[in-house]
Amino acid sequence: MEKFKVLLVDDEEVFVRTLSERLQMPDLESQTAFDGEQALEVVRDGIPDVMVLDLKMPGIDGMEVLRRMKKHYPNVQVIILTGQGSDKDEAEARRLGAFDYLQKPVNLEHLIEVLKRAYQNKMDRPLKTDTFSEA
Secondary structure (H helix, E strand, O other): OOOEEEEEEOOOHHHHHHHHHHOOEOOEEEEEEOOHHHHHHHHHHOOOOEEEEOOOOOOOOHHHHHHHHHHHOOOOEEEEEEOOOOHHHHHHHHHHOOOEEEEOOOOHHHHHHHHHHHHHHHHHOOOOOOOOOOO
């Protein structure tokens, strides 16, 4: 598998930094963002293959980030990873195009498998043009 880029987005900085360190693998490059606005800025500078996204964040929440990502970057696979989600949130995230919906705490090996499946899904899909314009 070639190297793929993952953006980890969560307002719990210690959690997201620790997760980034634990995901160090030869075929994975991770970046971090600590809120929705920062995540969108990072994406403008370099589109990730997969985004791991928390729902409950100050400012632009995860659901709005997911909406914008799927509108402007449909090829990015978004995995929701939340500790405060509900069945309603899961249904909405999936409707908006989330690749998967996981609850914290998450088993690291399971998350790695989901990341790899998400990347493979991206590679198997016909390419759409990713463009960004402020919504």
